[in-house]
Amino acid sequence: MKAALRDRYGPPDVVELRDVADPVPSDDQVLVRVRAASVNRADLDGLTPRPAFARLFLGLRTPRNHRIGIDVAGVVKMVGAGVTRFKPGDEVFADLFAFGQGAFAELACAREKAFEPMPTGMSFDEAATLPHSAILALQGLRLRKSRSIQPHDRVLIVGASGNVGPFAVQIAKSMGAEVTGVCRTDKVDLVRLLGADNVIDYTQVDYTRTGERYDWILDTDSHHSIFRIRRALTPRGVYVTLGGKASRLFQGLLLGPLISLMSGRWMGLMIWWKPFNLEDVATLKALIAAGKVAPVIDRRYPLSEVVEALRHVDEGRARGKVVITM
Numbered sequence: 299m300k301a302a303l304r305d306r307y308g309p310p311d312v313v314e315l316r317d318v319a320d321p322v323p324s325d326d327q328v329l330v331r332v333r334a335a336s337v338n339r340a341d342l343d344g345l346t347p348r349p350a351f352a353r354l355f356l357g358l359r360t361p362r363n364h365r366i367g368i369d370v371a372g373v374v375k376m377v378g379a380g381v382t383r384f385k386p387g388d389e390v391f392a393d394l395f396a397f398g399q400g401a402f403a404e405l406a407c408a409r410e411k412a413f414e415p416m417p418t419g420m421s422f423d424e425a426a427t428l429p430h431s432a433i434l435a436l437q438g439l440r441l442r443k444s445r446s447i448q449p450h451d452r453v454l455i456v457g458a459s460g461n462v463g464p465f466a467v468q469i470a471k472s473m474g475a476e477v478t479g480v481c482r483t484d485k486v487d488l489v490r491l492l493g494a495d496n497v498i499d500y501t502q503v504d505y506t507r508t509g510e511r512y513d514w515i516l517d518t519d520s521h522h523s524i525f526r527i528r529r530a531l532t533p534r535g536v537y538v539t540l541g542g543k544a545s546r547l548f549q550g551l552l553l554g555p556l557i558s559l560m561s562g563r564w565m566g567l568m569i570w571w572k573p574f575n576l577e578d579v580a581t582l583k584a585l586i587a588a589g590k591v592a593p594v595i596d597r598r599y600p601l602s603e604v605v606e607a608l609r610h611v612d613e614g615r616a617r618g619k620v621v622i623t624m
């Protein structure tokens with residue numbers, strides 16, 4: 299089979315398409331003929347580790363895992379002897395982040411528990427956009443133990459035009475919130491089309507300096523100091539950051555809990571991420587079936603152009619999800 303692999307860290311150019319032996323599923327594994335995969339920021343963060351300390355886990359000088367790609371949708375080709383939930387021909391999707399990756403390949407092989415049946419009536423391209431980003435959006439819009447968004451809350455999605463943001467805008471709208479999206483100039487129309495009530499162009503306006511207050515801020519790529527962001531929160535407001543520069547992540551991790559202790563606000567880094575959590579997958583399927591969430595696909599690339607697909611996302615040109623088709 300053909301598979302996208304990399305032997306060193308670096309920009310998308312380090313990725314090569316190679317011919318490798320077809321994987322053979324072990325007892326508890328499922329072999330899937332990949333029909334579509336999608337690109338996430340996490341793929342790029344793995345190519346050149348971001349934050350840099352991620353090398354401690356990924357491999358100090360070179361990556362331990364050569365496979366790439368986490369979001370996958372396809373058809374079961376073969377199952378191991380111990381597999382009970384799937385049979386050849388079943389249509390499945392998965393987030394392979396915790397299962398060795400390898401979505402950017404003609405065949406993907408992982409443990410049975412990695413996979414779920416595809417949402418009814420959905421194409422492979424659409425299903426492949428969901429596992430990583432839509433679940434992150436869902437989990438970033440509620441706290442682990444307590445608060446969640448209430449109808450009429452004012453919600454700000456920073457990075458509304460990326461991978462996670464478009465799902466977050468739609469999910470927050472489905473909760474009855476008044477949603478403001480933050481993005482660059484040429485993506486303002488996209489964020490409006492997603493259903494945002496207001497859009498802020500971050501090249502023109504700094505949301506921390508407008509005097510507006512929000513009940514919930516979900517930040518996909520943190521650019522501001524936590525103290526400035528605090529000014530944009532209501533007294534019981536919540537700020538959840540998913541990613542960004544290491545300095546911002548440390549602020550969220552270390553200062554966030556202090557601010558949360560000393561005030562009614564909650565601020566911090568999302569550390570409760572459960573990739574492809576079953577309950578959240580069910581919630582997502584229900585939102586899709588109700589027509590409240592729909593993927594936005596910017597472009598499709600064949601597997602042979604996987605490097606171009608990664609570059610398109612890395613350079614911030616994508617207006618929605620980028621799908622790799624087999």
Ligand SMILES: NC(=O)c1ccc[n+]([C@@H]2O[C@H](COP(=O)([O-])OP(=O)(O)OC[C@H]3O[C@@H](n4cnc5c(N)ncnc54)[C@H](OP(=O)(O)O)[C@@H]3O)[C@@H](O)[C@H]2O)c1
Pocket residue numbers: 338339340343431434456457458459460461462463480481482483485500518519521539540541542567568569570571614
């Ligand atoms: N915490 C966890 O457990 C966890 C788990 C998995 C992944 N993650 C992280 O979650 C994040 C997911 O993000 P994603 O995939 O949606 O990223 P993405 O697709 O790269 O989107 C980044 C967004 O940030 C926006 N942006 C860029 N510069 C900005 C600025 N100066 N001000 C405001 N917005 C700006 C971009 O807007 P434009 O495109 O309009 O420029 C874009 O909408 C990644 O950082 C990933 O590493 C976290």
